[in-house]
Amino acid sequence: MGLSGSGKSTLLRCLNRLINPSDGHILVDGEDIATMDDKELRDVRRKKMGMVFQGFALLPHRTVIDNVAFGLEIQGISNEERYAIAEEAISKVGLKGHELSKTSQLSGGMQQRVGLARALATDPDILLMDEAFSALDPLIRSEMQDELIELQDKLKKTIVFVSHDLDEALKLGDRIAIMKDGVIAQIGTAEEILTNPADDYVSEFVAGVDRTNILTANNIMKRPEPVVSINSGLKVALQLMKKHGISSIFVVDPEKKIKGILFIDDAVQAVKDKRTLHDVLVTDVQTVAPDLPIKDIIPMMTDRNSPLAVVNDKKKIVGVIVRGSILGALAIQEDDANGLT
Amino acid sequence: MALPEIPIGESVETAVYWLNDYLGFLMDIFSEFIDILITGFKDGLLFLNPFVFILVVTVFVYLVSKKNLKLAIGTAIGFLLIENMGLWNLSMETIALVLSSTLVALLIGIPTGIISAKNETVFHIVNPILDLMQTMPSFVYLIPAVIFFGLGNVPGLVATIVFAMPPAIRLTNLGIRQVPLDLKEVADAFGTTAMQKLVKVELPVALPTIMAGVNQCIMLSLSMVVIAAMIGARGLGYQVLVGIQRVDIGQGFEAGLAIVIIAIVLDRLTQSLTPKK
Numbered sequence: 001m002g003l004s005g006s007g008k009s010t011l012l013r014c015l016n017r018l019i020n021p022s023d024g025h026i027l028v029d030g031e032d033i034a035t036m037d038d039k040e041l042r043d044v045r046r047k048k049m050g051m052v053f054q055g056f057a058l059l060p061h062r063t064v065i066d067n068v069a070f071g072l073e074i075q076g077i078s079n080e081e082r083y084a085i086a087e088e089a090i091s092k093v094g095l096k097g098h099e100l101s102k103t104s105q106l107s108g109g110m111q112q113r114v115g116l117a118r119a120l121a122t123d124p125d126i127l128l129m130d131e132a133f134s135a136l137d138p139l140i141r142s143e144m145q146d147e148l149i150e151l152q153d154k155l156k157k158t159i160v161f162v163s164h165d166l167d168e169a170l171k172l173g174d175r176i177a178i179m180k181d182g183v184i185a186q187i188g189t190a191e192e193i194l195t196n197p198a199d200d201y202v203s204e205f206v207a208g209v210d211r212t213n214i215l216t217a218n219n220i221m222k223r224p225e226p227v228v229s230i231n232s233g234l235k236v237a238l239q240l241m242k243k244h245g246i247s248s249i250f251v252v253d254p255e256k257k258i259k260g261i262l263f264i265d266d267a268v269q270a271v272k273d274k275r276t277l278h279d280v281l282v283t284d285v286q287t288v289a290p291d292l293p294i295k296d297i298i299p300m301m302t303d304r305n306s307p308l309a310v311v312n313d314k315k316k317i318v319g320v321i322v323r324g325s326i327l328g329a330l331a332i333q334e335d336d337a338n339g340l341t
Numbered sequence: 342m343a344l345p346e347i348p349i350g351e352s353v354e355t356a357v358y359w360l361n362d363y364l365g366f367l368m369d370i371f372s373e374f375i376d377i378l379i380t381g382f383k384d385g386l387l388f389l390n391p392f393v394f395i396l397v398v399t400v401f402v403y404l405v406s407k408k409n410l411k412l413a414i415g416t417a418i419g420f421l422l423i424e425n426m427g428l429w430n431l432s433m434e435t436i437a438l439v440l441s442s443t444l445v446a447l448l449i450g451i452p453t454g455i456i457s458a459k460n461e462t463v464f465h466i467v468n469p470i471l472d473l474m475q476t477m478p479s480f481v482y483l484i485p486a487v488i489f490f491g492l493g494n495v496p497g498l499v500a501t502i503v504f505a506m507p508p509a510i511r512l513t514n515l516g517i518r519q520v521p522l523d524l525k526e527v528a529d530a531f532g533t534t535a536m537q538k539l540v541k542v543e544l545p546v547a548l549p550t551i552m553a554g555v556n557q558c559i560m561l562s563l564s565m566v567v568i569a570a571m572i573g574a575r576g577l578g579y580q581v582l583v584g585i586q587r588v589d590i591g592q593g594f595e596a597g598l599a600i601v602i603i604a605i606v607l608d609r610l611t612q613s614l615t616p617k618k
């Protein structure tokens with residue numbers, strides 16, 4: 001992603017040599033596309049790479065299905081076979097029933113679905129998408145993004161998606177390259193870029209982003225200390241709480257799997273009544289996964305006076321979140337936003 | 342002191358005579374070909390009885406113009422009027438000349454247009470030649486045509502082809518150049534060969550513009566075959582010429598009217614064949 005003129009579309013076009021790179025290499029599966037002759041290049045374009053364009057770029061004289069079958073037709077695949085494959089691609093993008101429509105009769109969103117189906121029909125390993133959703137209105141754009149994510153879950157292709165919309169990049173990208181003046185300023189996951197911007201340009205760029213969407217429990221949790229073993233007594237637990245000045249403590253088994261939470265009032269009362277830890281342990285504790293966005297954690301924290309446990313998929317406690325952690329994360333965001341103005 | 346005169350006229354004259362002397366055999370072959378073409382079209386057009394022919398043409402026009410009833414009826418009335426004026430054979434001869442010259446002009450013009458759209462050098466060579474062809478008074482073509490091919494239909498047709506070809510070249514060139522960049526990128530990105538790109542993307546997208554060139558080509562052919570009567574081309578033009586020589590207003594007007602009818606029918610027909618953009 002980058003602003004207009006940052007060279008992102010040019011870079012994308014270098015990948016399939018719609019623009020010939022003046023220098024350097026483009027390696028796909030160890031083969032250098034930059035030095036290929038016409039025939040090899042044609043083969044790569046036919047089999048390995050599909051492209052989706054910003055302005056849809058559908059052939060106006062062709063019906064939907066003939067547009068989708070275009071790449072297969074170029075490869076010389078028989079009518080029957082290519083229409084069968086095209087049908088399948090059309091239903092993948094949810095356009096079943098529109099096969100014989102003229103492309104000019106379709107809405108923008110539908111036209112881009114045709115563009116996507118056309119790129120998918122040749123089953124390429126790599127999809128090049130040049131601002132594919134930029135020409136769509138916001139609601140349709142968001143819908144298409146969701147569908148692309150869904151589709152990608154099944155297809156598992158390498159998608160190079162050029163965008164000038166940071167929110168789109170953060171939503172779609174596993175790894176994001178931020179470009180400026182023809183140079184990649186930073187490349188990394190959304191989280192890496194937000195939490196550790198490579199330079200001033202990147203940090204300014206991401207300043208306005210709503211972090212509660214990107215930052216997860218993982219980013220704000222504290223180390224799970226102290227915790228008390230279920231095999232220890234109430235006195236040990238009380239002592240730990242006193243030492244750390246806390247009013248509750250998580251109870252775990254020897255494998256650090258969470259068993260429950262113990263509140264200081266209950267513990268004191270239990271010691272007086274000569275009861276055991278098991279008697280006053282609250283086993284019904286709310287836990288969250290490490291990749292849950294802060295946005296979803298905030299409502300859980302509002303009416304809670306104990307910390308939130310972060311557990312991995314084996315129920316092992318990996319961290320705790322207290323109110324302070326969230327406020328801290330949000331405060332950083334405020335600072336950045338103020339710094340920009 | 343007077344500057345020496347550059348002998349442009351003499352040079353062209355010498356060149357034309359040289360071509361005639363040394364490449365005359367090529368001209369003869371070409372002449373033969375043109376003659377066969379014209380005769381073929383004429384015989385074809387005159388094969389049917391005029392009324393049967395009018396019926397066939399009317400149905401044909403109705404079908405290819407996507408059920409344009411007005412055009413079909415207009416065609417029928419126009420052609421019946423031509424038959425009524427006793428100009429049927431001459432009109433068919435004129436149409437044969439127009440079809441022959443248009444066919445040859447397009448066979449040369451469209452490929453030339455494609456090549457000049459693809460190649461800047463060719464474009465820069467072709468363009469001034471087209472300027473020359475279009476601005477030179479059409480009568481001037483008649484002179485070398487007579488030298489090469491004598492008098493009759495063939496030189497008339499050659500002059501017509503030269504006169505009618507430029508719009509076919511220009512509009513083909515323009516149409517191909519105007520194909521949107523992203524559609525060309527689509528062709529490339531999906532791995533087309535140059536030929537596939539031309540046939541499957543560029544020509545279909547450029548078709549409306551190319552058809553405008555075809556239409557222009559036909560119209561110019563029609564106007565020129567009339568003038569070509571001066572060097573012996575037959576048909577309605579000859580009738581007009583005779584009308585002028587004899588100051589016969591009636592004969593001239595009738596022939597002129599027949600030409601107008603043919604022009605309107607051909608124009609509307611090619612326009613209705615043009616896909617809408």
